[in-house]
Amino acid sequence: MTELSMTQLLIFSGILGLVIGSFLSMLTWRLPRIMMLEEEAQFKEISVGGSKCPQCDTNLPWYRLIPLFSWLASKGKCHNCKTKISPRYPLIETATATLTIACMWQFGLTADGIAATLFSWILIAIFVIDYEHQLILDNLSLPLLWLGLLFNSQNLFATPVDAIWGAAIGYLLLWIVFHAFKLTTGKEGMGYGDFKLLAALGAWFGFIALPQIILIAAVTSILLGVIGMVLKTRDRDTPMAFGPFLALGGWATLFLGPNIF
Known part of the structure; x- marks a missing residue:
């Protein structure tokens, strides 16, 4: 090989x-x-x-x-x-x-190439299931998180310290957004699976990549939602899975690095 x-x-x-x-x-x-x-x-x-x-x-x-x-x-x-x-x-x-x-x-x-391939395979599964069922399974997101921490113990995409903080801050960021939204509107804006997926992405690319991943996910989801409403293919009140957009942010970071912007 x-x-x-x-x-x-x-x-x-x-x-x-x-x-x-x-x-x-x-x-x-x-x-x-x-x-x-x-x-x-x-x-x-x-x-x-x-x-x-x-x-x-x-x-x-x-x-x-x-x-x-x-x-x-x-x-x-x-x-x-x-x-x-x-x-x-x-x-x-x-x-x-x-x-x-x-x-x-x-x-x-290389080790980076093998790790990136495994990352992409698991993320495809998460992407498809969340798109079709609005469900991010722990069976997929948690192994993705642990793989990120294990690979980065060898400094593949981030340092071990950055990976650990990335996982912790990634989960906490969306947890705060979730509860702030629920407190102000009385509605739940996302699921706990999104917290775990962003934590997994933080474990792979470190906390420095989290703002970029969230920005890409937010912008692409808003654009797709607006296009859907203009074309009348979706209603503004129709729930939209956020996991696929986080996955897009993860792939963008994998191939273009954590400092695109």
């Missing part, structure tokens, strides 16, 4: 990214549903069952599970009932492959 040329490394990274993206597309569909189940039989069916068409319940053969290419070959339809297959699957696979290639391109096959 260490003797691969850059072109070979990027091709390998793209293939690996598609495979991991296929896993993430399955994980992000099953995990929230598993968390909501109470019956053991349903739990086993969703958690360990093979991939099926959600419409006709037909098991998918292996050649229908090749990341991205199977969806393209079937023209986005089930081979049995011809029901349209959600584009979420190829989108997640393509995004994962793109981010994996970007991590290897920028950092190479």
